[in-house]
Amino acid sequence: MIDTMMAPTVTLAGLTVDVNEEGFFLQPEQWAETMVPELARAEGIADLTDRHWQVIRFMRRQFEENGTGPTVRVLGKTSGVSIKELYQLFPKGPAKVAARIAGIPKPRGCI
């Protein structure tokens, strides 16, 4: 019974990480760049381009500076990648998908 209450874990690049029901990292420090290709494949992204990496690294930096991931609108203004292109890179929703791949918690969003 206790097991089902606990957050799930997954193994990535040989390491165990804690994620929530939606697949967001619970402990961002467990993330490593080596996990990115596997995480991206799980999101249906087979070809990781430089542009993907630019967004993922940007998300990571933003999180380290602000404690939360940026929204799509802020990404479009500050990442150097337009919102249109962000959706081409991460069709299922850039803010959430890139956050999952960058190993950061679900963006807090706004209230």
Add this chain to the structure above:
Amino acid sequence: MVDQHFSMDAHGMTKHIVILGAGTGGTLVANRLRRLHTDEDVRITVVDQDGEHLYQPGLLFVPFGLAHGDKLVRPRQDQLNRGIELLQVAVERVDLADNRVVLADQRTLAYDVLVVATGATLVPGETDGLVGPGWMERVFTFYTLAGATALADALAHFDEGRLVVNVVDMPIKCPVAPLEFCFLADWFFQRRGVRDRIQITYVTPLDGAFTKPVASKMLGSLLKEKGVEVVTEFNTGTVDGAGGHLVGYDGRTVDFDLAVVVPLHGGADYVARSPSLGDELNFIPTNEHTLQSRVRPNVFVIGDAAGLPASKAGSVTHFEGEVVCDNVDRFLAGAELVDGYDGHANCFIETGFGKALLIDFNYDTEPLPGHFPYRIGLPLLEESRLNHLGKLMFEWVYWHLLLPGRDIPGVGSTMPRSGKRLVKTHQEVKA
């Protein structure tokens, strides 16, 4: 050119507090501070770009003929106590390094303490097509007086088809207002006997009706009850007013005959022209608890202008007022600031048919059921006529207690806990 009068010695005995914006927050802070200090101790100057104070919560009622624009507006000057100087001119920029404000007419104001209260601005131009063909004909917003008034006319003649209510992205002022709009639209069309020929669809970028889980669930079922279809996680890329559809960045489309759109919001324009003052959306980085800006110790922020994880609402602005004034005082006296603000927000949610809900929450506690402010009081998270009266009362409270910077009897700035059923945890609610 520097005007002598306005750049008067800011380092003498008299301290100069400059407040940018004479809306909800600027007005209540000016009035409160004026009561706390003599004219010799503190000079207070308020700057606003126009002379009319609009009761914004009233905008929700205009499209349904339940309120009229001219009744919602009063002169700004009349809301300010004696001994407060009001300058009617736009702010051009703030020079943080020189502790001065440059006005649009090139005059400058030197300050000891600056309070930023310039609110949030609508930026409809940031969404493709929104202000293009069909704008104010078939695509409206009720977030401006002109928009709400034009929409009243359109709704009165809307007899069949699909009404789409769309929030482009967060943050927006009063995040429950678009939901209230849906509830009132359902009531309005029923009253007109055309509800069965009209589809109402709520299109949101969020993954539910609202941001906070308990309230989201409650509001989600209320939408369902009222036959409002909900489209979630929709990021509007283009509004095609001529063709009649919203196009999402992910390629999804939503067709409409009439669209009511809440445009993107940002901080005031001058923030972008003021080096190091704002973030990428022109909101001011602000300490969540002291309301001191993170950009300069002598700059404080109140209301919608603040980049805080709190709702952009008049009630929030009111609760912040006490803390801002306290901390401005402490700052002037060289004392340590207090962590006085807890994120307290309190919103009446109009649900139609003379009823309303009330939600009350803060940074750490989401809206919960119970009663407000004590065990005997207004029902929380429950539709009632009493709450509807509360919502109507708010207009009186706004002009007579909130703007003068007075406390509302029985309602402190921190969130009351005694009447809430704090038993349900997040997990239990989800289960």
